[in-house]
Amino acid sequence: MSATSFAIETRGVTRVFDSRKGFLFREVSRTEALKGVDLAVEQGAIFGLLGPNGAGKTTLTKILSTLLLPTGGRAFVLGHDVVTDAEWLRPRIGLVLGGERGLYNRISGRENLRYFADLYGLPTAERERRIEEILERVDLSSAADRRVEEYSRGMKQKLHLARGILHRPQVLFLDEPTIGLDPKSARETRKLVRSLVADGVTIFLTTHYMFEAEELCPQLAILSKGRIVARDTVARLRQLVxxxxxxxxxxxxxxxxxxxxxxxxxxxxxxxxxxxxxxxxxxxxxxxxxxxxxxxxxxxxxxxxxxxxxxxxxxxxxxxxxxxxxxx
Amino acid sequence: METVANEVSRGRSTVASLRIAILQFLADPQWLIPSMIAPVVFALVSYELFRGSGPYFLTYAILGAGMMSMWGQTLYGSGWATAQDREFGTLEPTIQSPTPYLYVILGRVLWNVLSGLFGGLIVYAVIVVAAGGPPALPDPLGFAILFVFVMLSLASVGVVFAAFYVYTRYAGFIQNIGEFAFYVGTGCMFPVVLLPFWTNPISLVFPPTWGLDALRYLAIPGYRGFGWGFWVDLLGALGTTVAYLAIAGSIFHRVERHVLEEGNLSQY
Incomplete structure (x- = not known):
């Protein structure tokens, strides 16, 4: 049963990382990456999360996408607890972490997508048609059968996106989706994000680029040192400062x-x-x-x-x- | 937007994992070449080692060299692939998918068994050519079936080992310590009964120890091994294999929970 009507909701989410050093004499240091985060994102919205490096953006994204357990508090996606209902949630959410890693570089982009389509249980009859459709949507059709190691950074980012939306998730988490992209690729990515929202997908986006957040996100929050320091529309945030x-x-x-x-x-x-x-x-x-x-x-x-x-x-x-x- | 993802078919996920393992192997000549050359070298060394050791030395040579060329890939291949997943950054999206990671591992295990058997075939061919004929096997079909089973039993230990690679990026360190001990301790090259008595209980914890002893019973008339007979060895191999698969089934869920708590999936 849904615990909330929001697409995403967090209630006092905390996350502590213990890092250990040494072999015989272990030294443990603790880092509080999130210190009680409260958020709510409406269904079908684009929500932007801004914050400096180390603010906790990726940590929060990973918790919401079931890749990390919170130390405290609760988080819900599509009304389901990300800890106890992870199995239910995983087919319904997409995650794009981006960057150079996260892909099988020695095989083609198409084979990467086939693999993940199978892991997401896409029906066999649907798989090839869906891969074609997605490749076209991210403008990778002509490079689909080339090895990923031959791709540019922008093409890899597009492949990350393609993988993230392959199974038509209802909520998509995008962690810095345009970082390192040339202006044209970044613009295309933003266009794609807008088109996904038009299809009814809820987008949770973290970014460093203010213009991107301003352009894409009607609602946003600013995370600093593990705390939400502001959460509102861009216009209201202007008044706030x-x-x-x-x-x-x-x-x-x-x-x-x-x-x-x-x-x-x-x-x-x-x-x-x-x-x-x-x-x-x-x-x-x-x-x-x-x-x-x-x-x-x-x-x-x-x-x-x-x-x-x-x-x-x-x-x-x-x-x-x-x-x-x-x-x- | 309607999510197209259906109930995940675990069988299909396993096949997808097998397929990607084959594609990656074929795409990278650094694996292809040694996997064909190493069995030839092992076969020739083993042939020289057992030459003149009796009428069934060929079987010893084949078993020794065959296991030498197969065991590492079969036992640790799945773990290495998980270590690669960490390095490539593909462990996170794979764990984040609806498929339990155990089924991804099983696909890799299948590939490792198949590629191990391919190495075994090369060993067989080289020794047959070197000796000028095939070994004297009382029951070639039974031997072949049991041989495949021993590979699967070896792979069942590999699945448990793979869990360590998911658990921690330092799993390779543990593997490096135990690698040679495992090879000798399970009787890959020579029977375990030749080792000090105190090592025998440790050896019996591993399915290949039982399986290899059973193989020798089948291939070498008069072989005594542990002295328990072929059927006890076979039951021991079956029992320990089932136990390892059960352990794998139960620990993967816990291991996944642990890595989600630790947040170390992207570390390598």
Whole structure:
């Protein structure tokens, strides 16, 4: 029986890794990769999980795809517990870990797919037709009978994807699906992901690329040091870090009094100060439309070299702000 | 979207695993060439070793060289393939599929038995040519059937060993320690009764010990071995083989649970 109506739900999921060193005198060190993750993903949605290296994204993906047991908490996919109902879940979910590994390199792409089609129990009559269809969908038909070791990184990634969707999973986990791909291949991959959602597949995607998350994921979460630090739509996350608009002022250093003056401007929710060699950049998150670049220039009259730019707050800004806050 | 995956056929998964093992073997000449050359070398060494040892020396030579060329592949082939799965990164997607990993191993075991038998045939052919004729076998058909069974019994130990390769990336270390001891201890090259008495109970834990003794009973008139007779040896081989398969069936589930707890599937 389903325990939840969400496609994916986690309740306080934790994961601790013990690593051991030494042979006779074993030394055990513990790493808390996940520290109580709560998430819910609607059926048929694309959900993005962002986070720096080591944040726990792959750990969470592996737990949800039944490849790793959580240390604590519970996780459900399609309403079924990933620990106790793994056998039921495996035919219904797909996993794309990507990268250079994970494929049999000395045999052809088609043979790789045949093997996994059999392991997934695709009916024999359906198998060849489905493989043809998938190869065409990922644009690998012409290379299908070549050895995988002759494939480029992008082609291997496409084969990973093909394997992940071969059995028509209801939920697909994509761990960094476009990492290392050239722009054209990455764009094709994103197009494929969108088409899968149109077919009703729920996608759980981890990525480093902010534009990709912004483009693909209406809902996303930011994971940092094993905790979800924010979870919402991109628009709401912008508000969370201080507003839709960002003003950047750059010069050869600023006085504390100048920064304080900027901080007192109405609508300025946050100022981030960063050093770039001899120059300093002040990044102002602004909640209202009232403040213009000229208002900033007016408060910094002693900087003839001053440059002030206005732009929309990007997901990258949101990400960096939140991850930075978590780090402190 | 409707999931097309049906109830997984374990038989089909095993055949798929056998097929991929053959394709990988054929794709890589580094395996193909030694698997044909090594049996020739073993056969010639064994022939020289047993030459002049009596009228049935040819059978000893064939058994010794045959097992030498077959046992490693049959016993450890499945484990090596799992180690390769770790290295290639294919262990994770395979474990993540609905097929229990044991059936993937069984497909590989079948391939290892087949390729082992191919090596055995090469040994047979080389010794027949070297000796100028086939060995004197009282019951060639019985010998052939029992020979295949001994290979399967060897493979049943291999399935259990393969579980260690899933369990830990350090399984190769354990194998390297036990490799030669297992070869000598199960009587691959010469009868176990020639070894110190205290080693015999250890040897009897392994099905090939019983199977090889039974083979020698069948092939060499007057052979005494353990002195229990052919049928006891055969029952011992059957019993221990069934026990190993039962152990394999029960431990794979636990091993899988362990690796999911440890999260070491991608380590190699």
């Amino acid at each position: 201080g507003g839709d608009r960002t003003l950047e002022a750059e010069a050869y250093g600023f006085e504390d009094s100048e920064v304080s003056a900027l901080r007192r401007l109405p609508g300025v929710s946050k100022i981030i100060e960063e050093e770039y060699g001899p120059r300093t950049r002040l990044t102002l998150r602004v909640r209202t439309d009232e403040i213009r670049p000229d208002d900033v220039r007016a408060l910094l009259p002693d900087h003839p070299e001053l440059e002030v730019k206005e732009r929309r707050t990007s997901l990258e800004d949101v990400y960096l702000d939140l991850v930075e806050e978590e780090a402190h």
